[in-house]
């Protein structure tokens with residue numbers, strides 16, 4: 001397939017973990033990133049609200065002329081994919097299946113999943129993991145404080161460490177072999193999480209897996225590198241987002257615009 005422009009959205013900074021992999025694996029394509037920072041977090045909201053917000057985000061990225069949509073938010077992926085597929089005539093990729101596949105590839109029999117309360121409540125990971133392998137044992141834990149900590153840039157802070165140990169305790173006691181980061185914000189704290197889980201537990205996320213899937217769909221002749229434009233749209237611009245985002249992406253976020261989704 002030939003993609004001219006990929007649209008990626010998340011509630012905030014977390015989707016940049018997916019965008020970063022897309023930027024490296026799909027070098028030729030323009031990209032649009034929307035962060036709905038004004039309404040973050042999605043993960044503590046009801047399915048109805050998450051679906052409404054997701055449809056509004058999708059409508060915006062589609063208005064920018066994209067030809068493929070990546071829902072770089074597990075919470076939106078867990079609740080809104082059928083609505084988005086119904087509404088928009090283009091390939092729509094969520095991150096749940098990519099994350100589940102990455103976890104299964106580790107060969108673990110016991111998998112721990114951490115995510116926002118809305119994603120855990122949806123049961124999306126259990127369903128997807130069990131579809132891939134019905135014999136898996138799955139342990140889940142909602143971690144509502146992680147998203148605000150990441151948005152504050154406290155990726156590796158003693159406060160985050162204390163909270164993470166409390167959340168992860170039950171998973172460690174369940175003898176999981178793989179920890180799946182079921183929220184696109186969490187890879188930003190991967191170092192801290194991996195340290196707490198210890199060397200015997202593999203920590204995986206969906207970012208690389210989804211980016212590889214999309215890269216694999218690109219026509220080989222179209223993979224050559226050429227200059228491209230990446231535009232960032234935020235429903236609320238904070239200097240912290242630009243600072244942390246540029247740091248994480250490893251380059252300056254050049255084209256950043258504030259957008260009003262009209263709600």
Ligand code: DGL
Pocket residue numbers: 010011012014015040041042043044072073074075076116119147182183184185
């Ligand atoms: N990064 C998002 C996710 O993957 C959502 C975080 C939030 O807004 O609660 O679930």
